[in-house]
Amino acid sequence: MTSEKHAECPVQAGFDPLSPAFLADPFAVLGSLPRDVPVFYAPSIDYYVVTRYADIEAVFLDPETYSAATAQLPLARLVPEASQILLAGGHKPQPSMVSLDPPAHARLRSPTARAFTPRRVAEMEPQVRRTVNQLLGTVDLDAPFDLVSTLTFPLPATIIFSFVGIPESDWAQIKQWGGHRAALAWGRSTPEEQVDHARNLAAYRSYLRDLVAKKAGARGDDFASALLEIHDENPEGLTHDEIGSILYSLTFAGHETTNYLIGNVVRRLLEDPARWDLIVSDPGLIPGAVLETLRYDPSVPVWRRVTKRAVTLGGVDLPEGAKLFLWLAASGRDASVFAEPEKFDMQRTSAAKTLAFGKGIHYCLGASLGKLETQIAVEILAQRFPRLRLIGEQRLSFHPNISFRGPQALWVRAER
Numbered sequence: 001m002t003s004e005k006h007a008e009c010p011v012q013a014g015f016d017p018l019s020p021a022f023l024a025d026p027f028a029v030l031g032s033l034p035r036d037v038p039v040f041y042a043p044s045i046d047y048y049v050v051t052r053y054a055d056i057e058a059v060f061l062d063p064e065t066y067s068a069a070t071a072q073l074p075l076a077r078l079v080p081e082a083s084q085i086l087l088a089g090g091h092k093p094q095p096s097m098v099s100l101d102p103p104a105h106a107r108l109r110s111p112t113a114r115a116f117t118p119r120r121v122a123e124m125e126p127q128v129r130r131t132v133n134q135l136l137g138t139v140d141l142d143a144p145f146d147l148v149s150t151l152t153f154p155l156p157a158t159i160i161f162s163f164v165g166i167p168e169s170d171w172a173q174i175k176q177w178g179g180h181r182a183a184l185a186w187g188r189s190t191p192e193e194q195v196d197h198a199r200n201l202a203a204y205r206s207y208l209r210d211l212v213a214k215k216a217g218a219r220g221d222d223f224a225s226a227l228l229e230i231h232d233e234n235p236e237g238l239t240h241d242e243i244g245s246i247l248y249s250l251t252f253a254g255h256e257t258t259n260y261l262i263g264n265v266v267r268r269l270l271e272d273p274a275r276w277d278l279i280v281s282d283p284g285l286i287p288g289a290v291l292e293t294l295r296y297d298p299s300v301p302v303w304r305r306v307t308k309r310a311v312t313l314g315g316v317d318l319p320e321g322a323k324l325f326l327w328l329a330a331s332g333r334d335a336s337v338f339a340e341p342e343k344f345d346m347q348r349t350s351a352a353k354t355l356a357f358g359k360g361i362h363y364c365l366g367a368s369l370g371k372l373e374t375q376i377a378v379e380i381l382a383q384r385f386p387r388l389r390l391i392g393e394q395r396l397s398f399h400p401n402i403s404f405r406g407p408q409a410l411w412v413r414a415e416r
């Protein structure tokens with residue numbers, strides 16, 4: 001884009017959300033930006049970065065002006081070979097519910113919400129407890145262990161894949177496909193990597209289409225079968241292909257988001273042992289600690305939109321087609337909404353205002369399941385390991401993508 005086009009808009013030439021410094025500590029980068037610039041253009045990604053709570057909330061609440069089409073758009077421009085593989089594999093540029101605008105969005109959201117009932121979520125609770133206990137049962141109390149590979153990564157995968165109705169023998173494959181999906185849409189891949197990711201996504205789509213066809217003939221008590229029942233009522237209202245697309249949404253959205261949320265919560269609690277001790281003595285504080293982490297260090301720190309017409313946002317004139325980088329993590333540090341935003345306070349009642357699950361028509365469908373899993377994981381961890389401590393001197397690493405953030409390993413010691 002030319003500098004003329006951004007004459008009205010401040011530009012931060014050095015802002016790069018995939019730089020090592022940003023990945024290591026995005027809040028340090030946020031702190032170094034001028035406070036009176038709520039919207040700026042970042043040439044490194046060709047996006048307008050929006051930092052203020054009120055502006056991000058306004059964008060979420062106005063789908064007429066702000067399209068969700070960029071929600072899963074590959075961050076790096078795709079090479080033609082990768083685009084062709086994706087299209088031939090049935091993967092459209094707006095690949096699933098979270099990228100669709102009305103009325104197409106409702107065709108997928110309504111049946112999903114119908115099948116994703118509070119009863120079905122509540123029924124997951126015993127399985128979540130059983131799974132957490134099983135996973136933590138393997139811990140050797142005399143040695144440090146990585147909480148991510150032990151608990152935070154396998155737990156949400158087990159829960160969402162069994163909820164959806166994926167056979168256990170395929171879980172490892174779906175997790176691998178999820179990695180390709182995150183890297184393609186939210187990372188910066190080379191042309192060769194793009195082609196590899198695209199092949200994997202085409203295989204992922206094809207697997208889900210086959211799964212729907214198989215389930216149609218052999219139903220179970222799972223979410224995919226519940227969608228098939230909705231299809232039976234009106235086959236034109238929800239096609240098999242659309243069911244495959246919904247499964248594509250859930251198998252990904254229900255995994256990394258929650259893996260990273262649990263990791264972020266435990267990290268923030270253990271980083272000050274007094275916080276952990278408080279949780280141990282009063283587990284009633286856990287739901288507040290989860291909400292506070294969603295405000296303070298969310299597992300989905302960025303979400304995207306694109307303008308459908310010229311509009312003024314945060315005092316900046318944006319053209320039609322302006323791609324927006326909604327910095328949800330920055331909105332949680334907005335002092336006009338959250339007093340003393342740099343302070344982690346698990347009794348902060350305003351934390352519930354967090355935009356970490358989005359807002360409006362795309363508000364996260366799995367918010368209650370994700371919170372339930374996280375609360376139970378922390379509760380059982382605190383019961384079993386009341387003296388849990390972080391291993392000092394560890395350098396946390398984060399997957400190089402813009403939208404999913406949590407430690408890739410978190411080394412702890414149970415201490416008897």
Ligand code: HEM
Nearest residue numbers: 097098253254257258300357358359362363364365366370
């Ligand atoms: C626990 C951590 C989670 C976080 C932080 C999170 C965050 C988000 C965000 C930011 C959005 C986009 C909202 C928007 O565009 O306004 C979203 C949408 C969505 N999430 Fe989550 N999510 C989480 C867990 C889950 C889980 C466990 C599931 C599934 C079981 C799930 C399923 C979905 C779906 C289907 C959508 C798309 C909704 C739509 O487009 O109408 N999420 N989530």
